[in-house]
Amino acid sequence: MLLTQSDNCRDHARMNILALSGSARRASTNTALLRNLADVAPEGVDITVFDRIAELPVFSPDLEHPHPASVAAFADLIAHADGLILCVPEYARALPGGLKNALDWLVSGEELIAKPVALAHASHRGDDMLADLRRVLTTVTSAFQPDIFLRLPLMGQTPEEIAALFEQPDTRHKTRAFLKAFAKTLPPKSQT
Template sequence: MLNILAISGSLRAASTNSALVAALARNAPSGCSVTVYDGLGHVPIFNPDDEGERTPHEAAALIDAVTRSDGIVVSCPEYAHGVPGGLKNALDWLVSRDAAIAKPAMLAHASPRSLFARAALAEIMRTMSFALCEGELEIALLGKKPPEVEMILGEEANQQAMREALQGFVSFIRANATSSS
């Protein structure tokens, strides 16, 4: 059983990115489980002086969750043509750790317009040595209210798209595990 960690880069209560990662968890194909990480808003601002024995509990919990996972999925909004500060901050806590090195990662998108954030996030994650899966998932949820979001995510075609994206990611994870052994 593969364990995938899904992270939303949004802290909004009605976030379409958070709704998307929750739907991914509900639509995980057999052979994998998807756990949604919900501690992003509690991770303190990264300070290299607080690494090692001084690593705050919330940051250590994130590092452990990423380390224990077989792969991560990140769904991220775009703010001012970039990656939201909370997500970038969380990733910064992983920079000097082994958690990101060769860790399979996939991007998922709730907006077709987040092109700058997509490029920036991919660059950040490649720089951190994540093994970034070329397959991405996009389900357009931008501007939708929560009931509309749930309706769209409940459509059979979108559920199938989520299962197929995750199945492709599972194959990517297994191929990376084989090539690194």
């Protein structure tokens, strides 16, 4: 994705967060959590949800230069985000292959090196996967925020049920507090 002149002239005081769903499932609980998180974002914070990791080809160093078009667009989204929020399901007590593949495409680039990253989790379980993901993230970015974490037990709920949960004041308060804490870790915007 190429930035146009109008993109370069956007309000530089706004924080732009890319919310990456680690699920390839169409009715994903993780994606639903991220979409609702975007809906309750505080003033000055824009959240874009990326839910297309299944469209990325299998990583191969032979294909890195130049990147396939879908990978180049994905890397560009990350490069232009002020920070990343990842929401990832656990598959067989480990990272889903699609997410690991997406991260593998970024390892030799600079998009993630100092990018602030926080985690959201849509389940009451998954601690083994979260430990693995935290280890990977501390390897690929110096700005991983391990203490900024949102956990909502949403397993088995439909996207509609999750949207209704986000209407509840306690959930809205918890999610906004998470977003505000993460926004404080983002680099200050230039006022040019």
